[in-house]
Each structure stands twice: as C-alpha cells, then as structure tokens.
Amino acid sequence: MHIRELDPSASPLDYYGNELRRARETSGFTQRGLGKVVFCTGSLIGQIETATKVPQREFSERVDVALGTDGTFSRLVGLVLRSQLPSWFQPFAELEARATNIATFQTQVVYGLLQTPEYARAVLEAGWADNLDDQVAARMDRQRIFNREKPPLTWVILDEVVLHRPFGGREVMRQQLTHLLSLYNRRELRVQVLPLGVGQHPATAGSFTILRFNDDPDITYSENYDKGYMTANPDVVMDCSHRYDHLQAAALSLEDSAALIARVREERYAEQPAPDRSAVA
Numbered sequence: 711m712h713i714r715e716l717d718p719s720a721s722p723l724d725y726y727g728n729e730l731r732r733a734r735e736t737s738g739f740t741q742r743g744l745g746k747v748v749f750c751t752g753s754l755i756g757q758i759e760t761a762t763k764v765p766q767r768e769f770s771e772r773v774d775v776a777l778g779t780d781g782t783f784s785r786l787v788g789l790v791l792r793s794q795l796p797s798w799f800q801p802f803a804e805l806e807a808r809a810t811n812i813a814t815f816q817t818q819v820v821y822g823l824l825q826t827p828e829y830a831r832a833v834l835e836a837g838w839a840d841n842l843d844d845q846v847a848a849r850m851d852r853q854r855i856f857n858r859e860k861p862p863l864t865w866v867i868l869d870e871v872v873l874h875r876p877f878g879g880r881e882v883m884r885q886q887l888t889h890l891l892s893l894y895n896r897r898e899l900r901v902q903v904l905p906l907g908v909g910q911h912p913a914t915a916g917s918f919t920i921l922r923f924n925d926d927p928d929i930t931y932s933e934n935y936d937k938g939y940m941t942a943n944p945d946v947v948m949d950c951s952h953r954y955d956h957l958q959a960a961a962l963s964l965e966d967s968a969a970l971i972a973r974v975r976e977e978r979y980a981e982q983p984a985p986d987r988s989a990v991a
Contacts, residue, residue, distance in 0.1 A: 748772040811922035832878030884979040902961035
C-alpha cells in the first residue's frame with residue numbers, strides 16, 4: 711500500500727500526523743487496531759496520519775493513553791487547532807492565550823471566548839468560513855484558557871444589538887444567552903451590556919479588544935473582513951483604554967446586564983410549545 715510521505719515541518723497538522731504514525735508503529739498497532747482502542751475507525755487514523763483530517767482534543771487524549779505518550783498529542787493538538795484559524799487571526803490567538811487580562815467591546819456578535827458551539831457555527835457559516843467543523847473546534851479550543859490555574863480576568867461589553875441578532879435561530883440564541891447568564895458567578899468573567907438607549911459613545915468605529923500581560927506591553931486588536939490589526943503603540947493603547955472606561959461607565963451594571971439578557975431570552979427566544987396534534991381540523 712502506498713503511504714503518503716509527510717514533511718513534518720510543513721505545518722502543525724503534518725507534524726502531528728507524522729508523529730502519530732511513528733508512535734503507532736513503535737507501539738505495534740495497525741491503524742485498525744489503534745482505531746478500536748480509541749473508539750474510531752482505522753480509516754480516520756489513516757486520514758489523520760496523512761494530514762487530510764484534523765484531530766480533535768478528545769481523540770488526542772485517548773491516543774496519549776493508548777500509546778503511553780505522556781500527553782504529547784494532547785499538547786500538540788492545541789497547535790494543530792490553532793493552525794486552522796485564519797492565518798491573519800493566529801497571531802492574536804497566540805497572544806490571547808497568554809494574556810492575563812482581556813477587555814473587549816463587541817458590536818456584532820458574542821465574543822468568541824464566550825460562544826457556544828452552535829452559535830459559533832452559525833457565526834462562522836454566515837461569514838462563509840471553510841471547514842466549519844475544524845473552525846468551530848478551533849474556536850472552542852481557544853476557550854481552554856479559562857481552564858488555566860490562573861485564567862485571565864476577562865471583561866466583555868456587548869452592544870445590546872448582539873442579543874437581538876438571531877444567529878442560528880431561536881433555540882441557538884436561547885442556549886447562547888443562557889450560557890452568558892451561567893457565567894454571572896465566575897470571578898474571572900464579567901459581562902456588561904451597552905443598552906440601545908445609549909446614543910453617543912466613544913467606540914463608534916466598532917469592536918476592539920485590549921490584551922494585557924504581566925511582562926509584555928499591552929496591545930489592542932481590531933479587525934475587518936480579511937485581516938486583523940494589532941498594535942502595542944502606547945498612545946493607541948491608552949486611547950483605547952480611555953474609550954473602554956467610558957463604555958464601562960455607560961453600560962448597564964453587571965446585575966442589570968444579566969437581567970436584560972434574561973429578559974431578551976424570554977421575550978425573543980422563549981421555548982415554543984409543541985403543536986397540539988390532537989386537534990382535528
């Protein structure tokens with residue numbers, strides 16, 4: 711059987727596939743045999759080894775156990791998933807993963823770190839993203855920063871219109887708003903809503919994010935359709951920080967924000983009663 715040769719240096723996905731093949735063969739497993747142990751098909755093992763399929767985190771954790779690789783693939787999969795993000799976004803994702811403080815204002819959608827998988831899929835699909843499964847997995851993997859021993863203090867301000875824009879439909883939005891409400895008691899997460907009644911505010915240019923670090927300069931980030939813009943220019947960072955302070959002052963309190971999210975959830979996205987099929991026309 712012809713086996714596709716990989717260049718391990720070509721990409722994180724190629725490196726992962728090459729290392730998986732080496733570890734499997736060293737352990738004496740066939741592709742089918744390893745598949746049985748990690749609850750997948752031998753065909754999937756082959757696709758991952760030839761870099762034609764992106765591995766998921768759960769798969770990687772099972773492989774580490776089956777092959778006794780001491781977490782190697784669980785560590786590698788983070789790089790693989792991050793490589794599936796748009797190339798212009800990857801530098802920001804790398805910095806986001808190291809930040810100690812995150813402050814973001816979002817005017818169109820819920821911040822990626824707070825999205826549910828279903829909402830993320832709807833947002834990515836609306837943006838014409840390719841390889842939706844891989845893109846959603848990569849976005850969800852970004853959220854692992856909240857599993858750190860010291861997760862970043864994250865402050866999110868959402869324009870109220872974000873709550874009303876129904877990405878994915880009624881049930882997806884209900885789940886997303888329920889998820890936002892579930893974060894209320896998380897010490898490292900704070901969500902405020904800028905109500906529609908606020909007219910003039912200092913962030914009319916759109917969404918932006920400020921990342922802060924222990925030992926590196928703060929940066930600001932914004933994006934358009936096809937690229938992101940990061941800068942550590944102290945004047946820009948200071949200006950964005952002042953604008954964010956004004957947004958926090960204009961936004962609803964944490965308690966009132968949660969109350970508004972709950973009200974929108976019930977008024978716009980309440981569960982619909984099942985049709986009464988006993989009625990006869």
